[in-house]
Structure formats: structure tokens, C-alpha cells
Amino acid sequence: MSEARKLAATPRRERKLLGFFGAAALVVANTIGTGVFTTSGFALADLGEPSFVMLSWLLGGVYALAGVAVYSDLAERYPESGGEYVFLRHLIHPAAGAAAGWISLVAGFTTPIAASALGAQLYLARAGGPETSGPLVATVIVVALGLLHALAPTPGVALQNFAVAVKIGAIALFVAFGAPSAVASIGAAPAPALETFSLLALAGSLVWISYAYSGWNAAVYVTGEVEGGGLTVERALHAGTLLVIALYLCVSAVILYAAPPQEIRGVAESGAIAALAIGGPQAEQALSALIALALVTSASSMLLSGPRVYARMAQDGVLPAPLGRLHGDHPRIAVLAQAAMSLVVVWSAGLRTLLEFAGVTLSLSAGAVVLGWLIRRLREGSALRKAPQLAAALLFLTATTGLLIATVAMRPASLIAAAALIGAGLLAYAIGGRRQAMMSGVS
Template identity: 45%
Template sequence: MAEEAGIQKKAVNQLKWKGKRANGLKDARLGLFSSTALVVASMAGTGVFTTSGFLLAELKSPWLVLLIWLFGGALAICGALCYGALARRIPESGGEYVYLSRTLHPALGNIAGWVSLLVGFSAPLAAAAFGFGEYAHDWFPHWSAQWLGTILLCGFALIHAIDVGEGAWVQNFAVVFKLILIFAFIILAIPRIPYFSTMNEVAPDSTWGDFLVSLMWVSFSYSGWNAAVYVADEVREPAQNLPMAMVIGTTLITVLYILLNMTFVFAAPLAELAGRPDIGRAAAFALGGMAWANCLTILVALALATSISAMMMTGPRVYARMAEDGFLPRLFARHHSAPRWSIGLQCALALVLLWSSSFKSLLTYIGFTLNLSTAATVIGLMRLRWYEGSGFPVVGWPLVPVVFLLGVLAMVVSAIQRQPMVSLYGIATLAFGWLAWRVSRPQTK
């Protein structure tokens, strides 16, 4: 018992030292605004412009669709509060990789790192790049969606590899411009909505299974609420700015999503919108004709571009940290202001997926695997809180972590029941991460 207590005390002291080291980094140049912009850009991607068509087909009620977006936002805010507590305690880059390594076990942290590498960033980057290419194809008819997506991926990889400050400036400008356009669309669209009376059409045959499947799709659209923790080493006063950035960004996106989806689901009769992946363009056409549809296409393209920029900034920080800890070749560690080789690795993996057709079937797989990773991180938070007691403050303890955990686990169970093969792929990814940890463990000090 004495030996175990000594080990735990040593681990806690290491946490404190790590936090002081992170707060003292001299090259941290991202403030609260840049960190919040990173969260907003990471969340406002392709999902919000496509998901509600499938939700209408599944739930058969515009009101239930808005309810699921509200519920998904509340769950994301709970997650942001949990991660904010961890960010105050462990203000280091790396996200789940660092948090799980410190709070539960290095093997779990390594598994989370591989999940980020293979699932968390590469597949969404490829999907967003392909979506951008599809939307921009009308402007560049002689270029395929893959080539247009490739140009975008390589362009942002170059920007973020040159200097984190320059990348942040481009990111901030694009995010502000995107938000102005989205709110302008909402303000102009709401007075034109003709189908508010359908808010009373609640489908009596919707089940909890339908609700949980829909929540899984919505959770993919909300993914990115934890983006700021991946670049914690480059944030000024991370213990203060990281939690605020996640909560502010997630709350803003939740309001934005509900208002934007209100304009989508009530813009036309349900039969004209249900099942359509381009529900945003369809709704805009119903409200204002081709001119509105084209304007929304520009807005979607900008949203996808800023989402790609955000993921290209955050993902490589995880791989750089894994390289610093010996789980990837030292080449991928951060030797300059930006982890350039890790950015190159991220871009290369995304390009491989972009030029294959398999990434289209990864959406549920991504949601399933990432939910397991975030659930494990919150379990690590709870374990650390129980060990340290009130000396480790967690907002809303214990209700907030429990609500988040129950919501995520319900989605995971539903995915296993309804799509067992896709869930098996997610479990196989976790097994691969554990095997990689076993193989690389002797390299660590």
C-alpha cells in the first residue's frame, strides 16, 4: 500500500510539474480569441449542412430534429466543461493522448493517439476536402473534386507548417467572415420560412433507437469542441484560456446550429427535404431561388475550408507529442514553431483517403471510435477528481461528467446493436493502438 501511495504521489507531482512547464512556454502565441476561433472552425464543418436531411428521414419531425440538435449541443457543452477541468490541470498539447496517459494508463493514451491519427483527423479531413471539391466543382468544372480537395489540403498544410502565428491569423479571419455570413443568412431566411406550423408534427413511431442513432450523427457534427486542447502548448495562459475557449466556442456553435437548422427544416415540406444530403442548398433554393442556393454553396465551401484549416493545425500536435514520448519516430516531433513533419504526415494520410472511395463509409465508424476515446478521457477525469478531492475543481461535479458519460455510452451501445460490423472496425482500431503500444513500449524511457 505504501509503495502504491508513493507511485500515485509521484504521478500527481509529475502532473503539477508538467502544468508549470506548459504555462512557461515562451512560444505560446494563441490567445483566447484564436483558441475560440479554432474550436468554432473545427466544429462548423460539413455535418451541419448535410445531417438534418437524414435526421428528417429518421425522425420524421422537424421539431424532433431541432430537439436532437439541442441535446447534442448540451452533451458537447458537458464534454467541454469536463475537458476544461483537465486543461486547467494538465495544460499540455496532445488532447486525449496526454490526458489518458496521465490519468489512467500510458497504453490508453497511446491508443487514443492512434485513434486521432487514423480516425479523428485524417478521415474528417478527407471528407471535408471531398465536400469542398464537390461544392466548388461548378466554379471549376475542369477540375475533379479530388484535385480541388488536394489543392486545399496541401495549401493549408503549407500555411500551418510555415508558422503557427500566420496560420492562426488566416484561421481567425476566415472564422469571423464565416460567422458573419451564416448569421446574415439566418437573419434573412427566418422571415421567409413558411412552414413553422409543422413544428407540431411529432412522429409517434420514433423510438429511442432512432433517437440515439440520430444523436450519433449529430455528435459527429459537434465533434471539434475539444480542438483547443490539442495545441495547449501554444496557447497563452492555457489553464485560463483553454476552458473558456471550449465553453464559449461550443455554446456559440450550439446556438448557431439550432438557428441554422431551423431555417433548413422549415423551409419546405418535410417530403421535399427528408433524406437529402444537400438539405442546406435545397432549403436555400426553396427560400430564395437559385441565387440563394449559390450563396449558400459559397458559405458551405468556406465552412469546409476553415474546418480543414483547424484540423490541419490541431491533429499534427498529437503526433508530435507521441514522437516526443517515443511512440513515433523522433522526426515527427516539434523542432520548430510548428511540427512540420507531423503536418506532412497528416496531409499525406488525408490525401490517401481522399483519393479512395472508402472514406465515405467511415462516418459512423468515426463517431463510434471517437466517442469511446472521449468517454475514457472523462473516466480519467473522474478518477483524478476522486483521488485529489475538492483540490481539483470540476464544474458541475459530479452531474456534468455523469451526464456526458451516459450520453456517449448510450450512443456506443446503440451503434453496436444497429451497425455491429462498423463497430467491429472501431474495436479493431483500438486493438491496433494497443498492439502499437506494446511494440513501441521498449523505446520509451
């Protein structure tokens, strides 16, 4: 057979939706959203000193990297789309996977999409956009992105990658613009009053900050659609998270030191207030428009990755079957359902409430994954051969425990809501998932 005939007879391998840069961009887009531009004002109200807030951002980055170390190992072992749902289904029990899937459904994607859209509406108004009595602009954002990713997924990814590049450039511009003022303020700032430092307040602020970092695991939700599978996802998780940490520290320094503390303390739009202090109304409007773009790309990335989890859950019988229906390789119905659920949250909750609930709930889910990984490795006797991941797992679990203690002390309603969500996931498994899980088997 001629070479041409051999090539013609060889079935073409369908190209995956994402490569390394697309997966890393997904991490950056998913992570850099509402949190970095809103959380510092809330944390400053709790901690009192900008230096303590900067410490919390650094600790949040270490916490995220510890999670990356474990999730990277799991992505290589289970190179499937689905994230925590797949990991816990294999590591612990299908019921644990179902509970994690419900956490992803509500706190992992639905709530953050709504928060990003609401944050974008706030910043668009500061940029001179429409000011509405209700979340109308946020609604338009969610609907437009849902239709884009449902009906044109490949152009949607290309547009998102371009927007992420613009977002990184915008953040670099913000940092360069505010750095002289921030450096001058840092140089003139008195030493922090250590007697005012509260470990409980630090842990409470880390609940919000852990939410701001929560997209560090974004690529594992689409592992099955990444060229190179788990190995590529591992590289993307590390590269994307390290870039995010660097950008977060720089942005937070500008917000905390370039703006008057009394004006940003406890305020959501702390980034825009910092721009106003640095360069006046025009700078505030320009930066607000760029921040709005950053928040839109965050919502876009979650509308891309979240429905892959729901489709997998539906195929396993844990969610209604129509959500698992594919158009080509793309879960169109799940994307539209995700947009619809996010709209419900947009119209029913405030931004600060969403941040608190999402932070503690996602920490619970990730902590369960890391605990499952540790138990599996100990049973196999391979934990000591994975010494760096073992250290990272212990650090992650210790920090997660501290976050939960702080939540019980300061925000018990968020923990109660998280427990109710986990209960809903277990109930859903009991009703529809057990038979399917028993039939398919778990490795």
C-alpha cells in the same frame, strides 16, 4: 544596473501562437464543418419529423457542454498540448494514451479533414465551381492548407482567424435570409406524430450529430501554445461551444423548415437545397460558396491542431521520431504527414461512411477521458468538491453509453472499425511506447 540594462538582460519570453480569441476561433473552426450542413438531411431520414431532429441537435449541444466541463478541468491540471493522448496517459495508463492518440490520428483529424474537403468540393460544385469525376478539388484544398500550415504557421493562423470571422458572418446571413420562410413553415406545421418517435433512431442520429459537435475540445490539443495555458483554454472551450450551439440550432431550423422535407431527407447537401428553396439558384450558389469556405476553415483548423498531437506522441516514442521534429515550435513534418494521410482517406471513402465512423470513434475516446477523470477524482476524494463537473461527467458517460448501444444495433461496422483502430494504437504502444513511458514516468 540601469533600467535599460535590466530589460536588456531579461530574456524575452517567446509569444505563444494563440491567444483567447485564437483558441476560441479554433473551437468554432474545428466544430463548424461538414456536420451542420449535411447531418440534418441524414437525421431527418432516420427520425421522420423536423422537430425530432431539432431535439437531437439540442441534446448534442448539452452533450458537448458536459464534455467541456470535464475537459476544462483537465486542461488546467495538464496544460500540455496533446488532448486525449496526454489526458489518458496521465489518468489511466500510457497504453490508453497511445490508443487515444491513434484515434485522434485517424478519426479525430485525418477523417474529418477528408470529410471537410469532400464537403467543400460538393458545395463548390453547387456554387458553379468545377465538377470532377474524382476528389480533385478536395485534393487541392488539403495540399494547399498543408503547405500553408507547414511553411507559414503564423500567417496561417491569422488567415484562419479572418476566415472564421467570415464564416460566422456567412452563417448569420444564411439564418437571417431563411428565417422568414422557416418561421412561416414552423407556424403552419402540424403537431409532431409522437407515435412515430423512436428512441433508438434518436440515439442513432446522435452518432452523426455528436460528430458535428466533435470540435468542442479542439483547444486542448494546443494548450501548450496558448497564452495563459489551461485557464485560457477553459474560457475558449466554453465560449466557442456556446456560440456553436446557438449557430447550429439556427442553421438546422432554417434547413429543416425552409426546404421541402422530401428533397433533403437522406441528402448530404441539405444546406444548399434549403437555400435553393428560399431564394432560387443565385441564393443556392452564393450560400454554397460560403459553406465551402466554412468547410475549408474546418479542415485548416484540424491541420493546425492535429499535428501537435502526433509530434507529442513521436517525442514519447509512440510514433516515428521524425514526426516529433520541430522547426522552431512548429511540427512541420507532422503537418505534412497529416495532409498526406488525409489525402489517402479523400481517395478511399465516401462522406456518409466517414461521418458514421468518426462519430462513434470520437465518442469512445472522449468517454474514456471522462471516465478516467471520474476515477481519478473519486480516488483523490475530490469528486464531491467538483459537483458541477461530476454531474456533467455522469451525463456524458450516460449519453456515450447510449450512443454505443445505438451503434451496435444500427451500424455495427463502424464500431468494429473503431475497435480495430484502438487495437492498432495498443499494438503501437506495445512495440514502441512502453520503454519510453517507463523511462519518463507518469504523474
